[in-house]
Amino acid sequence: MTHQPDPPPAERPERQRLQMADIARIAGVSVATVSRALNGSAEVSAATRQRISELARSLNYTINVGAKNLRLRHNKTVSVVIPYDRRSRQHVSDPFFLAMLGSLADALTDRGFDMLVSRVDADRLELAAQAWDTGTAMGVVLIGQWHRHEQINQMAERGVPLVVWGAQIPVQRYCSVGGDNATGGALATQHLLEQGCQRIVFMGDPDLPEVAQRLRGHRQALAEAERETEPTLELHTPFDANQARADLSRLIESGTGFDAVFACSDVLAMAVVQVLRAHGKEVPRDVAVVGYDDIEWASHAYPPLTTVRQPVSVAGIEIVDALLAIVAGEVVPPRTLPVELVVRRSSLR
Amino acid sequence: MTHQPDPPPAERPERQRLQMADIARIAGVSVATVSRALNGSAEVSAATRQRISELARSLNYTINVGAKNLRLRHNKTVSVVIPYDRRSRQHVSDPFFLAMLGSLADALTDRGFDMLVSRVDADRLELAAQAWDTGTAMGVVLIGQWHRHEQINQMAERGVPLVVWGAQIPVQRYCSVGGDNATGGALATQHLLEQGCQRIVFMGDPDLPEVAQRLRGHRQALAEAERETEPTLELHTPFDANQARADLSRLIESGTGFDAVFACSDVLAMAVVQVLRAHGKEVPRDVAVVGYDDIEWASHAYPPLTTVRQPVSVAGIEIVDALLAIVAGEVVPPRTLPVELVVRRSSLR
DNA sequence: CTGAAAGCGCTAACAA
DNA sequence: TTGTTAGCGCTTTCAG
Numbered sequence: 001m002t003h004q005p006d007p008p009p010a011e012r013p014e015r016q017r018l019q020m021a022d023i024a025r026i027a028g029v030s031v032a033t034v035s036r037a038l039n040g041s042a043e044v045s046a047a048t049r050q051r052i053s054e055l056a057r058s059l060n061y062t063i064n065v066g067a068k069n070l071r072l073r074h075n076k077t078v079s080v081v082i083p084y085d086r087r088s089r090q091h092v093s094d095p096f097f098l099a100m101l102g103s104l105a106d107a108l109t110d111r112g113f114d115m116l117v118s119r120v121d122a123d124r125l126e127l128a129a130q131a132w133d134t135g136t137a138m139g140v141v142l143i144g145q146w147h148r149h150e151q152i153n154q155m156a157e158r159g160v161p162l163v164v165w166g167a168q169i170p171v172q173r174y175c176s177v178g179g180d181n182a183t184g185g186a187l188a189t190q191h192l193l194e195q196g197c198q199r200i201v202f203m204g205d206p207d208l209p210e211v212a213q214r215l216r217g218h219r220q221a222l223a224e225a226e227r228e229t230e231p232t233l234e235l236h237t238p239f240d241a242n243q244a245r246a247d248l249s250r251l252i253e254s255g256t257g258f259d260a261v262f263a264c265s266d267v268l269a270m271a272v273v274q275v276l277r278a279h280g281k282e283v284p285r286d287v288a289v290v291g292y293d294d295i296e297w298a299s300h301a302y303p304p305l306t307t308v309r310q311p312v313s314v315a316g317i318e319i320v321d322a323l324l325a326i327v328a329g330e331v332v333p334p335r336t337l338p339v340e341l342v343v344r345r346s347s348l349r
Numbered sequence: 350m351t352h353q354p355d356p357p358p359a360e361r362p363e364r365q366r367l368q369m370a371d372i373a374r375i376a377g378v379s380v381a382t383v384s385r386a387l388n389g390s391a392e393v394s395a396a397t398r399q400r401i402s403e404l405a406r407s408l409n410y411t412i413n414v415g416a417k418n419l420r421l422r423h424n425k426t427v428s429v430v431i432p433y434d435r436r437s438r439q440h441v442s443d444p445f446f447l448a449m450l451g452s453l454a455d456a457l458t459d460r461g462f463d464m465l466v467s468r469v470d471a472d473r474l475e476l477a478a479q480a481w482d483t484g485t486a487m488g489v490v491l492i493g494q495w496h497r498h499e500q501i502n503q504m505a506e507r508g509v510p511l512v513v514w515g516a517q518i519p520v521q522r523y524c525s526v527g528g529d530n531a532t533g534g535a536l537a538t539q540h541l542l543e544q545g546c547q548r549i550v551f552m553g554d555p556d557l558p559e560v561a562q563r564l565r566g567h568r569q570a571l572a573e574a575e576r577e578t579e580p581t582l583e584l585h586t587p588f589d590a591n592q593a594r595a596d597l598s599r600l601i602e603s604g605t606g607f608d609a610v611f612a613c614s615d616v617l618a619m620a621v622v623q624v625l626r627a628h629g630k631e632v633p634r635d636v637a638v639v640g641y642d643d644i645e646w647a648s649h650a651y652p653p654l655t656t657v658r659q660p661v662s663v664a665g666i667e668i669v670d671a672l673l674a675i676v677a678g679e680v681v682p683p684r685t686l687p688v689e690l691v692v693r694r695s696s697l698r
Numbered sequence: 699c700t701g702a703a704a705g706c707g708c709t710a711a712c713a714a
Numbered sequence: 715t716t717g718t719t720a721g722c723g724c725t726t727t728c729a730g
Contacts (some may be wrong), residue, residue: 067723098447416707
């Protein structure tokens with residue numbers, strides 16, 4: 001994706017790289033034969049194939065992928081886009097997103113694809129398609145849909161092969177893969193209720209589809225236990241630890257009582273624990289805390305964090321497979337992956 | 350980087366994408382003119398340039414980057430490689446590496462470059478050059494040199510434009526950018542000595558050049574304070590939290606006394622705090638702890654972690670600029686960036 | 699089994 | 715100012 005006028009072409013004494021023609025000349029065959037040999041075509045004699053492969057290897061020659069792609073009119077790279085919030089730029093530092101990135105990298109590498117990574121302003125999500133528009137990538141993976149559902153729909157309608165990590169939403173014309181957020185929310189709240197918690201704070205920004213679904217699960221669990229939902233206890237905090245600290249401090253200082261917090265990410269939950277501690281409240285004795293994601297250090301936090309585990313490594317595979325299917329022309333329905341409550345000390349009373 | 354025999358070309362009813370010829374036909378000019386217009390050449394009349402740009406935009410046409418690159422014989426993508434240890438695969442989950450990735454992404458995006466991300470087995474580091482060999486990327490950034498100094502030298506000698514985040518090493522034929530590890534190590538240890546610590550455990554694998562330099566700084570600080578270095582207190586723990594827990598537990602159980610730990614990453618430090626706590630030791634009262642990196646949550650840990658801050662965001666810029674200079678044919682000397690001790694509660698007695 | 703030749707989508711001399 | 719033309723490095727009919 002070229003975002004600027006090209007700089008001067010950096011013309012240095014052009015390093016002379018070998019090309020197929022060189023190999024052909026040295027081997028005393030035509031480039032066609034070299035091409036066939038190097039691509040393992042059956043219609044070249046085993047002997048020459050062997051000979052040419054060895055020659056190429058010994059000369060450290062590799063096929064130029066750009067030229068190959070141009071000729072073949074396809075390519076093997078996938079663009080992975082991490083939207084960021086212009087104000088905070090925060091969430092790319094969220095370990096969860098980065099874990100997803102790692103998972104995608106593995107899945108793509110295993111299948112022989114390259115991964116192009118870029119960050120785009122969430123307010124300009126159309127740019128996510130750029131790598132596809134320019135023919136740089138065969139498809140794009142969007143990590144998180146934010147509040148840009150409509151823009152994503154438009155991209156998909158424009159024909160961009162697209163898979164989004166996020167929630168499944170009613171009028172959705174693209175393929176999403178995501179955790180079962182409603183269940184996740186319900187599991188967390190049920191668990192807190194079972195621990196005898198009476199007043200549970202929900203922390204998360206329901207503007208984001210995934211969070212909205214978790215909130216729905218949360219409320220449902222309350223309803224099933226015949227508890228009222230209290231708007232005061234619903235903190236619409238975005239995925240931003242600083243905001244989490246501010247919001248929770250305000251709540252505490254307002255004198256509102258509560259004995260549990262269900263935060264929509266582990267990062268938020270850690271911030272919550274920190275604030276509680278600063279206010280002299282002990283976790284889990286005074287306030288039980290549950291997070292979301294189960295990132296690496298949730299288990300190493302103090303206290304170890306109860307959380308809803310998202311299936312990150314299978315997610316990478318699911319996303320990549322879905323994208324490949326879409327590129328192959330299939331219609332792939334959205335997919336919801338199971339989540340699981342991991343109980344640790346932070347919520348045990 | 351194609352790592353496998355190509356799968357069947359996914360031949361679906363080829364989505365008909367516009368090309369320059371289409372725009373030319375519609376606009377009633379030649380492709381040359383379109384090319385010039387779209388590239389902002391001054392030798393096309395402002396009027397046609399305007400007209401063609403608008404036509405292209407309205408038709409949602411974008412120049413095919415692959416074809417352009419082939420013709421121009423260069424490209425604007427940089428390959429960023431994160432080596433991984435085959436056994437643990439751990440360190441890609443290290444927030445520090447991921448922060449570096451983010452920093453590089455920003456620096457590259459700002460300059461209009463694409464970022465190709467891949468993970469390679471540290472034991473097969475030659476593969477890091479693949480994206481360059483195949484012409485996919487104009488250069489490569491290696492995050493961490495591990496114990497593969499020689500292989501990296503060979504890549505550089507082979508002509509691969511290369512910048513490595515890591516230590517500066519005597520016989521080095523490639524460009525490295527890294528923090529001032531010796532100073533970092535010294536700062537940490539001096540600080541612990543000032544806090545009155547008597548027996549400081551050093552945790553880190555000196556097989557890695559960066560760690561070796563931190564160890565040197567550590568020893569130097571001890572020497573300046575006229576303390577002996579005690580081999581028993583030097584734990585050769587790799588960047589792996591589990592290993593850290595195991596190693597420190599063993600040390601404690603061996604009955605060796607100590608009142609401080611200097612760990613070579615924040616992740617290790619957090620593991621250390623956890624183990625100490627499990628053994629009934631309080632941080633910092635019984636044992637002071639200092640980490641390295643100053644990743645996001647070091648300040649939110651419990652207790653907040655004293656650590657040596659690495660200049661991640663400037664590092665991304667330095668690395669990218671160095672790589673671009675190298676691609677432009679310059680000889681770029683290795684660069685060492687200043688580090689800084691950030692004192693927090695974990696080390697205050 | 700191998701080679702000659704056309705062309706993937708674009709840019710840049712060179713001509714007009 | 716604009717068009718014509720020759721490739722960039724490769725794959726693949728189509729002939730031999």
